Every structure is written in structure tokens, then in C-alpha cells.
Amino acid sequence: MPIVEELIRKEADGGISFGNYTLEKKSKVSDFEVNGDLYKVKTYKEITKLEKNGMFVYESVPGTAVMNLKVTENEMSFTAEGLSDSQITVELEPETEYTIFIDGKNAGRMKTNLGGKLVLSLEAKGMSSSDIDIKKC
Numbered sequence: 001m002p003i004v005e006e007l008i009r010k011e012a013d014g015g016i017s018f019g020n021y022t023l024e025k026k027s028k029v030s031d032f033e034v035n036g037d038l039y040k041v042k043t044y045k046e047i048t049k050l051e052k053n054g055m056f057v058y059e060s061v062p063g064t065a066v067m068n069l070k071v072t073e074n075e076m077s078f079t080a081e082g083l084s085d086s087q088i089t090v091e092l093e094p095e096t097e098y099t100i101f102i103d104g105k106n107a108g109r110m111k112t113n114l115g116g117k118l119v120l121s122l123e124a125k126g127m128s129s130s131d132i133d134i135k136k137c
Helices: none
Strands: 008-010 016-018 027-034 037-044 047-052 055-061 065-071 075-081 086-091 097-102 105-111 117-122 129-136
Touching: 008 027, 016 037, 016 047, 047 065, 055 065, 075 086, 097 117, 105 117, 117 129
Parallel strands: none
Antiparallel strands: 008 016, 016 065, 027 037, 037 047, 047 055, 055 086, 065 075, 075 129, 086 117, 097 105, 097 129
16 A cells, blocks of 8 residues: 555545655645545654544554545544554544454454544554454444
8 A cells, every 4th residue: 555645635435545654754734625624634654643624533653644534424444554553543423332343354342432532553564554444333
């Protein structure tokens, strides 16, 4: 999976791809418009962070490349790649239970905290990517 050279882009099917974990210096793009919403991405080798209309959406430590992020009322899905194990935090509905699937395998259920944050760990397998699907129970 290639990194996102332009830092953020809209995909033909409506998803969003963002992040470049190969950058040595922090880079950002603000006010990237998709369907009337404004996105802001900050990314480099240490962290990748995405905001939508000033609100938190995604963060990984260290940085990752995220392909085809899609968010609906009941689901968030994306493909992530990084150079090493990553801790990924996403914001969903507060105090709600979700089932996490990594590469099609059920990784269990998790409940978001009061702020709607859900934290998961992603094991890097070299330069391979992992498909993440988070479904509301």
C-alpha cells in the first residue's frame, strides 16, 4: 500500500486516504473539503492525526498511512499501514459497544469511553497493511 504523497485525498468511492509515515518533519493540510466537511491532517513518522470540522477522528502513534477511511452511523472501516506496531485511537459514539475486525478476523468487542474514544493496537507485519472494520453492536 503506498503512502499518501499529497497527505490527504478523496477516493472515487467517497472514502478518504491520508497520512505519510515516512516524513521526518511534521506536515499538515488544513481545510481539505469533502462533501461540505473540512478535514485537517497532521502526519509524519511519529504521529498521524485527522480532524473533521475541528473534531477528533483518528490518531496513530507512530504515524501510519490510512487508505479509504469510511464512517457511517454504525461502522468505521479503513486500511492502515505503518513501519512498526501502532496504537490507533478513533472517535465514535460515546459509551457504545463495537466489534473490531482486523483482516477479517474478529478481534473482540470494546466499549468506547465517555468521550467516544476507542483505542486498539495494530501489529506491523513489515510493510503490509491491515484492514480494520469497527461495527456497532
